[in-house]
Amino acid sequence: MIRDTRPIPYPDRVVSTRAAIRRLSAARAISVTGSQVAMIALTFHIYEMTNSAVWVSAVFLATFAAMGILTPIGGWLGDSFDRRKVMIISDIGAAAFFxxxxxxxxxxxxxxxAFLATAAEMPFLPASQAAIPNLAADEDLAWANGLVSQAFALGITVGPLIGGxxxxxVGASTAFGINAFSFLVSAALVWSVKGRFQERRAVGAERPPKVRFTEGLRIVWQIRLLRLIVLxxxxxxxxxxxxMVADAPLAKLFDVGAIGxxxxxxxxxxxxxxxxxxxxxxxxxRRIEAKILLIGMLIDGVMIAFMGLSPxxxxxxxxxxxGGAASGCVNVSRQTLLQRSVPDHLRSRVFAVAEVTATVSFTLGLAIAGPAIVLIGVRPSYVLSGVVFALGALILIPVLRRPIIQAPSS
Incomplete structure (x- = not known):
């Protein structure tokens, strides 16, 4: 692939920034719905085949391991090449593997x-997250992140029901086929968005200086806000x-089956x-994203713990x-904080660092989730998960003491 050194060809303003965001959100909703259909089918199908929480853990481990290993590459691609093209190619690759x-x-x-399909998906997320501030005005940024988060939420709401x-x-194979088709539809929708996915540079303007592959990690470490969010x-x-691994055993515990x-x-x-x-x-x-992030994570932790206590x-x-409502607030506030704190030419890399560190932590937990559930039981697994999640939220308390600084454009 040859690096394009010409100025970004997108117009300074799209005809309707909200129309561009709606189209991008529709693409996200369709692909997430298909992915959830496939994940439900894959998880429940393997659990029925093996009757083992360890095999279910392996499903999550494989998919999240792919995210942890390859997300930094996706972030580099999103900052180095046309984000629109990166997203389209990512969707097509995922469709092939599914x-x-x-x-x-x-x-x-x-x-x-599933590992390979997840790997193909990886460049899409950091590229799309970094592109949103270029497709939406600053006053619409929270609305845009909210709409994209709604699209994701719609996908994980409808997808599991369809998958179940x-x-x-009709079986898992049909679910996998539907998911493959959903990624092709997503690619077509992204292709139809004509707004600018990168910060526009005037003809003759200097390109941002070349940065190292690991520059996103350095930025996260230097900026206190980003460092605390990641931690x-x-x-x-x-x-x-x-x-998450305990969901299928919990459904079996209550005898509610695939629908439950x-x-x-x-x-x-x-x-x-x-x-x-x-x-x-x-x-x-309103610049209160940090407060919403902290409160939302605390509520999430309490709700997860309660799931293990309810008879x-x-x-x-x-x-x-x-808990899902709190999680939606967390997602929007987190996205907005990160987007406003990082310049455009580094934004995909920083999103990738934030995603990969959380994913590595999550994956290490998944690696022992199956044996841990067998050892301590389904209900205590929820309680422990919720308590630790709430403790993580408390790390954000120092963020409330300092105002959020707007990132420079370059």
């Missing part, structure tokens, strides 16, 4: 292909994966949809909605 899952019939083959029905009705997420996500298992994830998604919508519309140009299944679904 299509191959249709023909896999052994647990190890399913997990290996498909697994019980809080590392602690919070260190054992939260135990609760899908409902656990979908209720969290409904909450995320509500929280993202509310905070995206309300936040505007009934219906209250678990209710607190899942509440």
């Amino acid at each position: 299509a191959a899952l249709v023909f896999a019939d052994e647990p190890w083959m399913l997990i290996a292909l 029905v498909l697994v019980g009705g 809080a997420e590392v602690v919070a996500y260190s054992v939260v994966g135990w609760a 298992f899908a409902a656990l994830i979908s209720c969290w998604g409904v909450g995320m949809l509500i929280g993202s919508w509310g905070v995206g519309r309300w936040l505007g140009e 009934w299944f219906v209250p678990i679904l209710i607190v899942s909605v509440i």
Whole structure:
């Protein structure tokens, strides 16, 4: 691939920034819905094949390991090349690997292909996160992040329900095929967005200086706000994966089957949809993202812990909605904080560092999630996950004492 040294060819303003964000959000909603369909199918199918929480843990471990290993490369691609093209190629690659899952019939083959599909997806997220401030005006930034978060929440709400029905009705292969098609639709929608995905430079203007592959890590370490956010997420996500792996055994414990298992994830998604919508519309140009981030993470921790304490299944679904709403607020405030703190030519790299550190912490927890659940039980796994998540949130307290500084443009 040859690096393009010409000025970014996108116009200074798109015809409608909100239309561009809506189209990008639609692409995200469609691909996430398909991914959730495939993940539900993959997780429940492998659990039925093996009846083992260890194999379920391996599913999550493979997908999140791919994220941890390859996200930095995705961040570098997003800062080094046309983000729109990076996102389109990423979608097409993911579609190819998910299509191959249709023909896999052994647990190890399913997990290996899931790893490769996740690897192909990796460049999309940091590129899209970095592009949003260029597609939306600053006063619309919280709204834009809220809409993209709503799209994600819609996907994880509808996707698991569709996946649960498909697994019980027509089988996992159909679910994998639907997911492959969803990525192709996402690629087409991204292609149709004509706004600028990178900061525009005037003809003849100097390019930002070349930076090292690891520059995002240096920026995160130097900026106190970014450093505390990353540290809080590392602690919070260190054992939260135990609760995710415990979802299928919890559904079996309450004898609610594939539909109940899908409902656990979908209720969290409904909450995320509500929280993202509310905070995206309300936040505007208010600079209180740090407070929302801290409070949202605390609520998340409490709700996760309660899921392990409830003797009934219906209250678990209710607190899942509440926890999901807090999670939606967390996502929007986090995105906005990071976007406003980092210049455009480094933004994908910084997003990649934030994602990979949280993912590595999450993946290490997943590596022992299966044996840990067997050892301490399903319910205590939720309680421990929630307590540690809340402790991670407390690391953000110093952020409240200093104002957030707007990043320079270059």
